[in-house]
Amino acid sequence: MVNIIFSIYFKSNHLDAIILISYEYLEKEKRIKLEEIKFFENAADAVTYIKTEDFALIEEDAMIHDRIQDLRNLLTSYLSGKNVDLYNMIQGLNIKLSLKEKFPTKFSQEVIKTVINLNQGELTTYFEIGDKIKSRAYRAIGNVLKHNPLPLVIPCHRVLRKNGEIGGYMGKIDKTWETNLKKQLLKLEGHPI
DNA sequence: AGGTCATCTCACC
DNA sequence: GGTGAGATGACCT
Numbered sequence: 001m002v003n004i005i006f007s008i009y010f011k012s013n014h015l016d017a018i019i020l021i022s023y024e025y026l027e028k029e030k031r032i033k034l035e036e037i038k039f040f041e042n043a044a045d046a047v048t049y050i051k052t053e054d055f056a057l058i059e060e061d062a063m064i065h066d067r068i069q070d071l072r073n074l075l076t077s078y079l080s081g082k083n084v085d086l087y088n089m090i091q092g093l094n095i096k097l098s099l100k101e102k103f104p105t106k107f108s109q110e111v112i113k114t115v116i117n118l119n120q121g122e123l124t125t126y127f128e129i130g131d132k133i134k135s136r137a138y139r140a141i142g143n144v145l146k147h148n149p150l151p152l153v154i155p156c157h158r159v160l161r162k163n164g165e166i167g168g169y170m171g172k173i174d175k176t177w178e179t180n181l182k183k184q185l186l187k188l189e190g191h192p193i
Numbered sequence: 194a195g196g197t198c199a200t201c202t203c204a205c206c
Numbered sequence: 207g208g209t210g211a212g213a214t215g216a217c218c219t
Contacts, residue, residue, distance in 0.1 A: 107216065126200055137215035138200035144216085146199050161200070168199020179199090 005035055007055040008068065009046045014079040015039075015184055018046045021075075022055055023068060026096065032067045033096040036149035037075075039170065041177055067093050075152065081188050083120050086153045102149055107135070111144040118158045121189045127162040146171050157185040 009020040017039040024033045040046040050057050058064055070093050078084040090097065103109050110133040118124060126138045135141070145156040146168065161167040169182035183193050 105216080130200085135215075136201085136213085139198050139214070140200090140216040142199040143197090144199095156199085159199085163201085166199095171199070173199060182199095 005055045006058050007050045008058045008064065009043065010072065012079050014188060017181055018043050019075065020046050021068065021071065025065060031094050031096055032065055033098060037151055037153065039181060067095055071095060078152065079188065087116050090153060097150065108144045111141050112154050115154055115156055115159060118155055123158050123160060125160050125162045142168060157182045
């Protein structure tokens, strides 16, 4: 018997995206483990994804684990433009993130650590991260963030290219829906496009 | 051992 | 502004 991964999704009023939250309930620890946060262009795509991953969809009006409701409220508050330190607030909810498991290598841990430490509205570049962790593997840094399962919580949208270009988001580059989402996130944190 | 990559620099045009 | 090569290094197969 494998652990069940539950999913909820909802539309944000402040973001042109469907937000999907997937999590597990750890019986032994009696707490939620957040598996991933993911964005979709529409609800149908989200549902398709949930099915292919074999997650258990929790319907809008169904019973929901209360910590997840809290998490959803946190995200909504953040997306409405409030200054919310998602990483610390989620710790406060006693929700497990399992970052060691999600980022098993030392390199990837160093990368996400510097990204987590960015304040709301604080920007950096792939180059600066490389500087900080003493690596010139800028593309590898991008690769770590490309596989970030917890966008917003690990605010990889605050990482731009050194020349001021937007850089990638959700694995995509150039003028895509994904990079536009990155722009929207920066905008709601007070950055002009 | 070879390919991919959300980058960067530098050299051109 | 725009290209394209080369460096770079982690992480896959």
